[in-house]
Amino acid sequence: MIKISSLISVLKKNNSNFFTGVPDSVLKELSFELQSKSKKSHIIASNEGSAVSIGIGHYLSTKKIPCIYMQNSGLSNALNPLISIAHPKVYAIPLILIIGWRGSPKIKDEPQHNVKGKITEKLLKLLNIKYTIIRNNKDLKKFDKQIKNAKKNKVIVACLIEQGTLEKNNKKINKKDFFKIDKENFFKTLLEILDNKSKIVSSTGYNSREIMYIRNKYQLKKSKDFYMVGGMGHTSSVALGYSLSTNKKTICIDGDGSFLMHLGSIKTAGNFANKNFKYILLNNNTHDSVGGQSTYVKNIDLEKLSKSLGFKKFYSIKDNKNLRKSLKKFLSGNSLNFLEVKVTNSKIKNLPRPENLIYIKNEFMK
Ligand SMILES: Cc1ncc(C[n+]2csc(CCOP(=O)(O)OP(=O)(O)O)c2C)c(N)n1
Structure with missing residues (x-):
């Protein structure tokens, strides 16, 4: 397990403090942590392709690497701008992907997640994206190195996070009912x-x-x-x-x-x-x-x-x-x-x- 604050501090150390993504239950703790951020540094996107694209725009204006979070099912929505814009052989835009790994081979999940879970690593390899499966603090160190390399070489880097890896803390979103019908x-x-x-x-x-x-x-x-x-x-x-x-x-x-x-x-x-x-x-x-x-x-x-x-x-x-x-x-x-x-x-x-x-x-x- 890791603390969400430890993950965020690795990102911060690398000067990455802008987040955009589509929420995922595996990454709930990240959402809870980000809710206090302003519009300038956290955008909830409508789909993962948009999140990647918002991140690309952020890099173009700041030269800082954005953090883009998503569930692995959304990786397919993200593929288009990842491959056709950000890829090292196109515009070479460095990005950090934080991916909730539903259906990882280690964890029993629903049929639709098992299919995507099994090929998630293969997809990243096919895209030539270096990644770390984060399960403990040692993995965070490896991820830190990969981020430094991504900055230097202008490439995309990713981490995979399984259900239960992010330690629960006392932060939550105060779920509010906006409307009335049960x-x-x-x-x-x-x-x-x-x-x-x-x-x-x-x-x-x-x-x-x-x-x-x-x-x-x-x-x-x-x-x-x-x-x-x-x-x-x-x-x-x-x-x-x-x-x-x-x-x-x-x-x-x-x-x-x-x-x-x-x-x-x-x-x-x-x-x-x-x-x-x-x-x-x-x-x-x-x-x-x-x-x-x-x-x-x-x-x-x-x-x-x-x-x-x-x-x-x-x-x-x-x-x-x-x-x-x-x-x-x-x-x-x-x-x-x-x-x-x-x-x-x-x-x-x-x-x-x-x-x-x-x-x-x-x-x-x-
Ligand atoms: C492509 C993709 N991205 C993200 C998710 C994760 N996900 C599952 S349900 C959900 C929220 C759906 O919101 P809404 O349609 O308002 O339904 P509610 O959760 O309120 O029942 C998300 C983001 C997903 N399953 N697929």
């Missing part, structure tokens, strides 16, 4: 209303796990789900692709972090979706499932945004009063509409995780 009540109501033919495509984070839990708890078996266990930000695209070749109601349940990650997809849906595509944004204004970091979605005028992206009507449900009635109205709407539901953070402890993915897919496709 998610359990929302999902229960939705699953009660939907008919047998309807399909749900739900996002990474707590949404999919909560739907699974609530179906089981209340034995609500109508309609079928496709859980986006990975591919964060692509929920609306999967739902769009599904909905175009069917008349079945296709309900896209998105989280606000997921909505922002590839916001352009919502414009694609706005252009091309039919009225059977039902987009529901569950807005809690946080990356609830990875530590409660803010998404800042509450500052967006979603009515103006959704309408300008091509949705005809905008609905927002703020409290439990008329929840059922409003949901029914939205679902039976005769045009392409956008629904925001202002929800609390998740209150359910020990949520299940989708495991039998092939079975889930086959049921969904029936």
Whole structure:
């Protein structure tokens, strides 16, 4: 184990004091530590490619190496600017990557993480990125040397951090409920209303796990789900692709972090979706499932945004009063509409995780 302060002090010693990234549960302690930093030195990015690019811009203006943090699933989002801009054979921009290593061969994890976990080191090797697996303070010394080398030779350097490596301390993000609707009540109501033919495509984070839990708890078996266990930000695209070749109601349940990650997809849906595509944004204004970091979605005028992206009507449900009635109205709407539901953070402890993915897919496709 290592203290987060020890990692940060290695970075500081190397004059790297600018952080940008997408939150990850493995790196929660880093997020907790960074929350007191100003906008000038810490930016929560909407996706990992943007984080790398913000870091590149930082280097261009300061000559200092930025620290870019991400979960290894996001490494694929980061690849484009890493390879096509920052790579030593392109612009040679030095960067420090701090990567949360889900599915490392040492640790039992979910199927989607196991696949990425197994190839994470190979990906870094393929990119010629030197890295350290940080498990103790000795590893930090090795990482320090690699950073010095990266500075000198203008190359990218990375560290891999497994679940449980960062020591917990008393710092936390004070998880705040910005909004009122209890998610359990929302999902229960939705699953009660939907008919047998309807399909749900739900996002990474707590949404999919909560739907699974609530179906089981209340034995609500109508309609079928496709859980986006990975591919964060692509929920609306999967739902769009599904909905175009069917008349079945296709309900896209998105989280606000997921909505922002590839916001352009919502414009694609706005252009091309039919009225059977039902987009529901569950807005809690946080990356609830990875530590409660803010998404800042509450500052967006979603009515103006959704309408300008091509949705005809905008609905927002703020409290439990008329929840059922409003949901029914939205679902039976005769045009392409956008629904925001202002929800609390998740209150359910020990949520299940989708495991039998092939079975889930086959049921969904029936
Ligand atoms: C590409 C990618 N980057 C980061 C993550 C880590 N991650 C998992 S869930 C999540 C937050 C999702 O936020 P939101 O959609 O608001 O859902 P909530 O956590 O509030 O349930 C993040 C960042 C991931 N799974 N994939």
